[in-house]
Structure formats: structure tokens, C-alpha cells
Amino acid sequence: MKNLxxxxxxxxxxxxxxxxxxxxxxxxxAGLFDNAAxxxxxxxxxxxxxxxxxxxxxxxxxxxxxxxxxTDKFIKSQVFYEDELQGTYFVRYNAMNSIIEIKDTxxxxxxxxxxxxDKNISVKYLNKTLRFITxxxxxxxxxxxxxxxxxxxxxxxxxxxxxxxxxxxxxxANSMVNAIPSRFAQFEEFYYKKQDIERIDxxxxxxxGILRIIDKDKKEQVKTYLKENSFNYSNEEDLITIFEYxxxx
Numbered sequence: 001m002k003n004l005x006x007x008x009x010x011x012x013x014x015x016x017x018x019x020x021x022x023x024x025x026x027x028x029x030a031g032l033f034d035n036a037a038x039x040x041x042x043x044x045x046x047x048x049x050x051x052x053x054x055x056x057x058x059x060x061x062x063x064x065x066x067x068x069x070x071t072d073k074f075i076k077s078q079v080f081y082e083d084e085l086q087g088t089y090f091v092r093y094n095a096m097n098s099i100i101e102i103k104d105t106x107x108x109x110x111x112x113x114x115x116x117x118d119k120n121i122s123v124k125y126l127n128k129t130l131r132f133i134t135x136x137x138x139x140x141x142x143x144x145x146x147x148x149x150x151x152x153x154x155x156x157x158x159x160x161x162x163x164x165x166x167x168x169x170x171x172x173a174n175s176m177v178n179a180i181p182s183r184f185a186q187f188e189e190f191y192y193k194k195q196d197i198e199r200i201d202x203x204x205x206x207x208x209g210i211l212r213i214i215d216k217d218k219k220e221q222v223k224t225y226l227k228e229n230s231f232n233y234s235n236e237e238d239l240i241t242i243f244e245y246x247x248x249x
Contacts, residue, residue: 066184068096068164070126074106078124079115091115091125096164096184098145100130117144128162135159135191135200147191147200151240153247159191159200160236190239205233210242218249 074090079102090103092112100115100123115121122131128148137143151158169182190203194213203209207226210233214222225245231238 063169064182064184066164066186068094068166068184070095070162070164070186074101074103074112075126076106077126080122080124081118082120083122091123093125093130093146093162094164095162095186096166098132100125100146128160133159133200135161136202138189138202150236151243151247153243155195155247156243157193158203158239158243159193161189161191163187163189188236190236192243203239205239207231207233209233214246218246221249222246 070093072092074092076088077091078088079086079091090106092101093099094101098117101112102115103110103112115123117132119132122129130146130148132144133147134142134144135147145161147159147161149157150160164184164186167183167185170180172179190205191200192203192213193200201213204212210226211219211223222245226242231242233239233242
């Protein structure tokens with residue numbers, strides 16, 4: 001097992017304070033990478049703004065529904081470095097900004113630290129294993145964030161992304177119309193890695209989307225298989241079943 005010195009190098013010793021001003025917030029890709037932020041750059045500013053205004057934080061929180069975290073609680077999780085167990089810690093995942101917060105205990109008075117974004121680190125969190133990975137998103141942009149490998153086969157590997165997006169609310173146009181509050185909404189995405197292609201791409205969750213990534217000599221077989229079965233292409237279990245079949249051809 002790695003010694004304590006390695007663990008200290010792996011984990012950022014910088015406390016989760018966000019005390020810098022907004023002008024220093026990371027807005028470019030390099031800045032996002034340094035802060036393990038695979039999400040929306042504007043939301044980095046929003047979150048820093050919330051934490052930098054203690055006098056108004058309570059009011060702002062009341063106006064925003066949901067949370068940037070998958071769960072607000074710290075969950076006991078195992079942390080690995082190069083697949084070697086480093087220990088059990090309490091973890092909370094900021095899915096909007098791809099940041100893992102980590103504590104030694106679950107005591108409220110302990111201040112969380114930020115887990116350093118290292119591709120050799122993996123975290124068994126809830127029912128997923130999160131690993132910091134470079135991927136190509138739906139907009140064909142190169143991003144860095146946490147994905148979970150859910151199918152590990154030679155021809156196609158399948159990944160799952162737990163995520164949160166922010167939707168800004170709207171003020172009431174008049175007294176007869178209710179205001180729409182801002183909200184954080186959870187969603188999920190799927191990604192794949194094709195054999196002999198050294199990148200991880202966004203997977204369109206539709207029949208035609210899947211058929212587009214299949215080699216020509218296998219496409220008719222896969223098309224028939226999909227036609228003969230009733231699949232929900234946004235469902236993780238169904239996607240695993242589909243790609244298990246594709247990998248068997």
C-alpha cells in the first residue's frame with residue numbers, strides 16, 4: 001500500500017474555501033482542468049458567488065431548487081490509486097463541476113478538502129466507480145470529468161456520467177404569474193470507446209444513434225436485434241444488454 005506521503009501528494013491540501021474574488025475564477029479550458037471542473041464555466045462563477053456572499057447566501061439558496069451534489073450527504077467511500085486501495089473516506093460529489101470533496105470523518109466541524117484530479121485515482125462512490133477521464137461531449141468538445149466504466153469489453157467499452165445542470169429561473173412578469181425559480185437538475189449521459197480508437201465519445205441514446213457507430217459488416221445484425229427487442233435507449237441496463245450483444249458478434 002502506498003505510504004502516507006503519497007496520499008498527501010494525491011490529495012489537495014487546499015481547503016474548500018472559494019475565498020478568491022470572482023475575477024480570479026477559471027473560465028478557460030486550462031483553468032477548468034486545474035480545478036477539475038468539467039462543467040459550465042459560468043456555473044463556476046455562480047458557485048463562487050454563492051460562497052462569497054455569506055450575508056445573502058440564505059436567500060439565494062431558498063430561490064434555487066435542487067443541489068449541485070448528487071446527494072448533500074458525505075458518503076463513506078473507498079479511494080484507490082492505480083487500483084490500490086488507499087483507504088476509506090467520506091465523499092461528496094459535486095456533479096455539476098466534477099469536483100470530489102473528501103473528509104476523514106463525517107463530523108460537521110471537519111472542513112472538506114478537494115480531491116486532486118488525477119487519472120490514476122478512482123473512487124467507489126454509491127454504486128459507481130468514479131475516475132477522472134478526458135472525453136468528447138455531445139457538442140464535440142473535449143472535456144475532463146468523472147465517468148464510470150459500466151461495460152469493459154474489447155470491441156466497445158461503455159461509460160456512464162452522473163451530472164447536474166443549472167437552469168436559471170425567470171422573474172414573474174406580473175402579479176398574476178408565478179416566478180420560475182432557478183434549479184439544479186440531475187441527468188445522466190453515456191459514452192463509449194471503440195476498439196483501436198483512442199478517445200471516449202458521447203453515445204447518442206437512440207436506435208439510429210447506436211447504429212451510426214456500428215461497423216458496416218455488423219450493422220444489419222444489430223439493426224435486426226434492436227428491432228426484435230423493446231429497449232429503452234436511455235436506460236443503463238438496456239444499453240449494457242445491447243452492447244453485450246454487439247461485443248459478441
